[in-house]
Amino acid sequence: MSEKKARQEERIIFNNLLEQYLYQGLPVDSIDAKTAFTIHNLKDIHLELPYTSIVYRTNFFSFVFVKDAIGKYTTDEQTFNTSPGTIYFTNPGHFKSFEWKEIRDVHLVTLSESFLKENVHPKIFEEFPFLLAETVPPRTLQPEVFAEFEQLYLQIEKEYFSSSTYRTRMIGNLFVVLLLKIKEYFWEDYNPIYEGNRSSQIVKQFKRTLEQHYRDLVNGKADKVFRVQDYAAAQHLHPNYLSNVIKSKTGKPIGTWISEKTITEARTLLQHSPASIKQIAGQLGFTEATHFSNYFKKQTGISPVLYRKQHTS
Known part of the structure; x- marks a missing residue:
């Protein structure tokens, strides 16, 4: 073709x-x-x-x-x-x-x-x-x-x-x-967790895209966090269909994957990057540092300022 x-x-x-x-x-x-x-x-x-x-x-x-x-x-x-x-x-x-x-x-x-x-x-x-x-x-x-x-x-x-x-x-x-x-x-014994065809490929591709996108955010090659629609478009899938495959195959909603990845990258940057919290917020696609701080505290129970203070000498 x-x-x-x-x-x-x-x-x-x-x-x-x-x-x-x-x-x-x-x-x-x-x-x-x-x-x-x-x-x-x-x-x-x-x-x-x-x-x-x-x-x-x-x-x-x-x-x-x-x-x-x-x-x-x-x-x-x-x-x-x-x-x-x-x-x-x-x-x-x-x-x-x-x-x-x-x-x-x-x-x-x-x-x-x-x-x-x-x-x-x-x-x-x-x-x-x-x-x-x-x-x-x-x-x-x-x-x-x-x-x-x-x-x-x-x-x-x-x-x-x-x-x-x-x-x-x-x-x-x-x-x-x-x-x-x-x-x-036909499918009485079917279990999607062990099914190794296209659905598994969708999950693998989603994880690769998720990792690459956050590397791009941190390196300044991307300036906004992907939404579910963006991950779906990357594989030419309907957003609802992608969400259902991810939830069925992994047990976690796609939104949880995205939020967990955001927090993981935020923790890494707060511990190891000299960038200010405002700069880190920008790197992770937040338009305002206050939005980032509220999001981080909601997910972790601690503010970015306090987290950085506790995890850096």
Whole structure:
């Protein structure tokens, strides 16, 4: 892939399926723009086959139920074949593309993280931690097992196209059952702490970026402390997704990692640097020394002045 093409693809990030289909020139009649949840049969979308997509990123989850079709998809650098009876899902943030040679019955479900938390489960990643596994190989099931999933997603589809007052609530409850079925058949023993794929890479890259950024701050190569959005942008991830991966894999919120690193660097500078507290505050991205002092005391229980006095001869 050329550098120019890579840069172009890197900018193609879709926040919802409507954006994606409009960009790709695909039919959008079955897409409800008012909800962060969609479900439809891909045979109604890909009217001309074979079809090969562009490479892109999304900020939403996709679940694909292949009852009868032939194709393949790529997530990051891994390519998987899809055949009748295949079920797979992809998560926000990574590069992906797909190809369909034949489609007779394939249901696609997409939903945002906010929809998952608001309508499926408020602690979605604690109940279903496998959702943080960025690259999960597809599973091809026996027809009788696939039929259990089909019954659920067809009921979800029925509610999606209904005008019921309880439409969203019923979709959320049915999707809980669907996720429980996935958990039962696929990932009952999944533990993200020991999972060594993309999620682990995300954590490692975050830690490297965190260390490098604070070196840059101390050396005057950066003048503001990165926010969660900045760390997410460094890996082309949605901030919420990065936060969830970091919390699941390390047990600590990303904000705790940042504050602990700030305090560690502050302590080192207070002990070993001749710089004034005002200068140290500036090095660590604080616009006012008083803000730094209040922050340091809140985190450590002691003021920077007293800490320096206690730890220097």
